[in-house]
Amino acid sequence: MNAIKQGYKQTKVGIIPEDWEVVKLGDICKFQQGVQVDLELQKNYPIDGYVKFLRIENYTQNSNDFRYIPINLSQNKTIAENEIAIVRYGATAGYIARGYNGVLANNLFKLIPNLKFIKNEFLYFCLTSQKVFNFFQSEMAGGAMPALSFGIVEVLKLYLPPLKQQEKIAEILTTWDEAISLHVKLIEEKEQLKIGLMQKLLSGEVRFSGFCDEWKKVKLGDICNITTGTSKSQFIGEGDYYVIDMGSVSSTGNLIASKKTALQKDLLQKGDLIMPKDDIGGGQIIGKVALIEEDNKYILGDHVFKIVTKQNSRFLLYKINSFEVNNNLKRKVTGSAQLGLNKKNVEDLQIYLPSLPEQQRIAEVLSFADDALNLLKKELEELKQQKKGLMQKLLTGEVRVNV
Template sequence: MLPDGWKHATIENLGAKGKPAVKAGPFGSSLKKEYYKPFGYKIYGQEQVISNDENYGNYFIDENKYNELKSCSVSPGDILISLVGTIGQTLLLSNSCQQGIINPRLLRVSLDKDRIIPAYIQYILASNYTQNILKRWAQGGTMGVLNAEMIKTFPILLPPLPEQKKIAAILSTWDRAIEGTEKLLANSQQQKKALMQQLLTGKKRLPGFTGEWKICSLSDVATVQTATSKTQYICENGERFIVDMGSVNRLGNLVCTKSTQHNADLLPKGTLVMPKDDIGGGNIIGRTSYIDRDDLYVLGDHVYALHIGDCDSKFLHFLINSHPINKNLRRRANGTAQLGLGKKDVLRQKIKIPSEFSEQKAIAAVLTTADEEITALESDLSRLRQEKKALMQQLLTGKRRVTVD
């Protein structure tokens, strides 16, 4: 049953008179690379849609070619839809968008702005519900493809204009909150990267520390343990977690999913775990995760456990995950279908560490605080996205009505 005042429509019904609601880009032969110019009328393609930035990219055509392809031109408030590969992604053009045309990989949706709020339609097209339908509709083998007819006939639940406007404004507020949190997260990640480059090399010293740093091998401060597969001990609702090749991600975070009751090869707090094998990539080899609790984790196969002696283990965790050290370790990995890092190659790795244990600990504390800030922002971002998703499901279906001034 339709909410009061709402009606059924399709995208095709929502266009302005004299202009098709949905228009595909020109045939590829009409827009060859040889027509591209260093300036002129902008060519909009997937790069703008995927980056969500209408100013991205620098492909242009001259006035003659623009006039020839003017049926594919764009206006403020048009919605661009990606047709190939990353299908269904959308971009709403602003009032200050550059004059130009779409390329063959995009569709343009032009709406009658006297009765339609373009941002409302974009939210419908970007919703999980719509995206799932578009992916099912996409045709082709390994690369999905949409076409104009699919979008034209897409069904829309359309509230009155004032309600469209209010819903779009509410969701836009959530978008700004998400965008702000994304920027804070990116800044925090960049700041941590800069701190690691400065603090882990001795280029920047924390107040009160002046002693020399020493060069040594990992074998001077760590021993390496291996273990056998624990697959046979996996069980539901186990009290412990198995640490294996898939338990360390590219950021050095511990992401264990296999639980167990097994109580052999238990890892003490302060142990570092390092994937020694990686099928088809090498992106996690040599990364470490820090074990933060005694006897909660069980060592499995394809992973080294580094037991740390004359060094702060948290400091060493950050040092090994720093770009130059991790790059050296990954270079030593060898193999074809499966890359592998030898124990001797790990123990030979040269490192430079503060002579004072207290300085190691202080550096680790600064970087741990940076990690905690990043984790908190990631949690905030995940929550905002989930809340926006739930709100969209309610507002765009009329299950939750808004008060219109």
């Protein structure tokens, strides 16, 4: 048995600093259920005498689609922007929420901490830790619909340092959150700049010096060979190749490869474009294209078109995924539960095409913008992982703070 370090003690749930305690959440917090309000009493615009009614989607989807209810129906169950709520029912049960002033719907509940024992900000970081997430998920497992009862929440065990240490830990983690928020904002700004750049370059509104030839109006079928694949589901398993099917293209035109196979039939080549021709997810991916970047790594599956061209395929990637062209494609979609895109409709799609050298130049500039964005996104993920590791050490007392 390993010796316990000086300044630490053994508890039933692990080794913690000597001046820390193990507490149940129910001993240091009260819980307040949200209110139920009939739909016909809810307004979707602000009005005198009404208060903002906060639903799950406002928190989990960062949705600004707010409802408003008569203030006399609030039952004095208001929540402030910095106070903590938890989703109680549904697919996102256990989600830790905050950020709005209003009244909670009845599928959420508010935590009211006893500030003599725990600081609100420290509590927030405790609840957003991986340990708490894992506990909630394991306790809710097995039900037809995930539900987080007060009984589950009450027995959640937390490591509780003295108040001064709580403040310092929260201060450190808040600094990391601020750095992450700044990075998110920078990514959003770069994405907006890229959208504007795409619009100007892909329409010919802005052109590079040395290019003055008129762009030609062409049908996609005149510059591309469009074919479909067959199902490879029976061959999915182990192997060195990835099957590319309907779920392999994201709504942003990125390739998602996860299904492996040993089959060497219908190999895709570098420069091929893949377009989902069917969609059961609400139309987010149909008509989008992803670019194959390597030879002999991917296998063509079903529910997608393979598009082969002698034009610059990266330029076509940006062109087809642009708002205007992609919207034109989506207008040709048929079906309701399962959406479908006819091959002839894709072949008949008309676009304006510059010369091959100009295509190359435009693709290079937009690729550079993509690379810069991807680097920022990678840095963001690294920041999140670093914060996650630091949280684990700070919230268990493995790393101590000076106060």
